[in-house]
Amino acid sequence: MPGELNVGAGERGRRPATIYDVARLAGVSHMTVSRYLRGTTGVGAESGRKVARAVALLDYRPNRMARIMRTRRSDRIAVILPDATGMMPTRLLTGAARAAHEAGYLLDLVALEGDAAARAERIHTLLRPEYVAGIVAFTPLHAWTGDRAPTEMAVPVVVDGEYDDNMRAQGVLADATPAAGIVRHLAGLGHRRFLHVAGPQAWASARNRRAVYEATVAELGLESYGVAPGDWGAEAGRRAAGWLPGSGVTAVFAANDRTAFGVVQGLRELGIDVPGQVSVFGWDDDEIGRCLVPALSTVSVDRERQGGDAVRRLLALLNGQEPAAPPEAGALNRLVVRDSTGPAPTRAV
Amino acid sequence: MPGELNVGAGERGRRPATIYDVARLAGVSHMTVSRYLRGTTGVGAESGRKVARAVALLDYRPNRMARIMRTRRSDRIAVILPDATGMMPTRLLTGAARAAHEAGYLLDLVALEGDAAARAERIHTLLRPEYVAGIVAFTPLHAWTGDRAPTEMAVPVVVDGEYDDNMRAQGVLADATPAAGIVRHLAGLGHRRFLHVAGPQAWASARNRRAVYEATVAELGLESYGVAPGDWGAEAGRRAAGWLPGSGVTAVFAANDRTAFGVVQGLRELGIDVPGQVSVFGWDDDEIGRCLVPALSTVSVDRERQGGDAVRRLLALLNGQEPAAPPEAGALNRLVVRDSTGPAPTRAV
DNA sequence: TTGTACGCGTTATCAC
């Protein structure tokens, strides 16, 4: 039994109130307080009121560490960041943090650094359920788990933009609408011969966009000149622009805005007009696209929601529910047609 | 005394080994193990060896939660991200995460969302030393603490890019070299009349760049046409470009690359050649700058180190040391002169 | 409905 109990609430430098302090002030046992706080059944109305008053008076907050230790259930969700260079939308992380917070979880930021051994060690630590309730990765898994499937891991794992095998079909479909919409839009403008500048194929989102691009081109009886390799960066787009002269391609679909930006710059250097001779479509609705001349046609993505959804899928797993279906494409993505796309030219480059 | 002890290491589904398991296997008391693990003095050589063997055999790792609970010292560092829209360099976060990890800390991502009351509540929770050892903010403080100074807060706080009042002078100096270098470089090319497109003045880094710009311009006897407002975004730069016709300005220093990018686009729309008529300098070494036509002159920043340094400053505070001086500018920043800057034209726009 | 005893895994304290 604790010896000295805290009494004052506003005392400066005082240790935070414990459940015992609340119990004493409310004139009940600490278990009544515990039950009341967790919403467990079995607390009298009168006791409840007294506890509530004491909690407010003492500004009591449960000690999460103690709770975790006792229940052996962590309240932390680990977010694994891409180790690759590059920018990450802040909104993605804040959206994830909000979703976690709303469910009473905290977000731990984890960067996997060092060599394979160091990574393995880090993962090994992470996998202990007492530390992390689950993991959300905004990056492909392969880099750090090797061939181990997420389902084999000790704690639930959600990889955003990726879908485990059972859901791959759904995943592709979910991501399909915008990519298919882009091709359809361009086809509607008279374009017949396309080039896709892909993202790194380790990323499911990049693979999906490419797959849907190819499927839609085939479905509509159009022609794909090919798929240029990319890495989400601008330079890849610039290099891809070099493929165009003499190719007969009139429309380029880049995996993201930075790459599309590179394509536009590369075309400019080649003296090819956008969208007069070649139309370019991006993906991300990065602000730079709005300022680009010509303004970039792109796909607007609700990053905040995307981050939140990833966490919510994990939470569903944690609660033993079927993982929620990936968000519908329409809710997340929206085609934004600007000036970088136009009618197909009568004569291709 | 624990009843059942874990014996096997590789057992599947087995609970992790505790300090008692190690003690039993090593044939010592759990306190000897504890002392050995923490590197406390007072462990015999023989005991140490036995403990080390047992630890390795059982794959034992201390339970952080239990440790935190007992010591009342959290192992978590909270990172506060800018709530403003935008991208954040992943490297900044991975650098911070690495530094924290090396010191045995975990990085918690905290997004302050909601209204003022919700933020205050969140902060209030954060301030409990049992939860967070300290806070690193990659965003100005004002937005969330109001007027409360970091030093008044219950846990140490480091704001990256910002410097508390005692160090303001140092801070400006530390950030000065590149901004002054830019002006000097442009002056060396014959430019005499400048425009600065600033970042949001809530950010110390933006204020510093502006202040150093103005100081250097004055020091060299040059002329500043003015300072255009900005928000780190491209559109602000584009608007600022509208200031130029008839201004006599031949060189623009933008607070960051995105803004510089906007300036270049805006000038293009106005039919003003870069760098023929106007030179443009950015800051960040964003990859898009390399692909821009003309390639953007900029300041290369070691983001990983910047993130790590922020955490290390916090760690110094935690250890009761004088906070380390802000990193020297030369180590972090490097001028990268590309094609967007050139000799001053004989006749200004 | 409420309360008592105990354990979670660790560190602090104080003996030996």
Place this chain on the structure above:
DNA sequence: GTGATAACGCGTACAA
């Protein structure tokens, strides 16, 4: 140098 014992704050099990 080493070890027994008592916290840390909470939840579970069981008795009242």
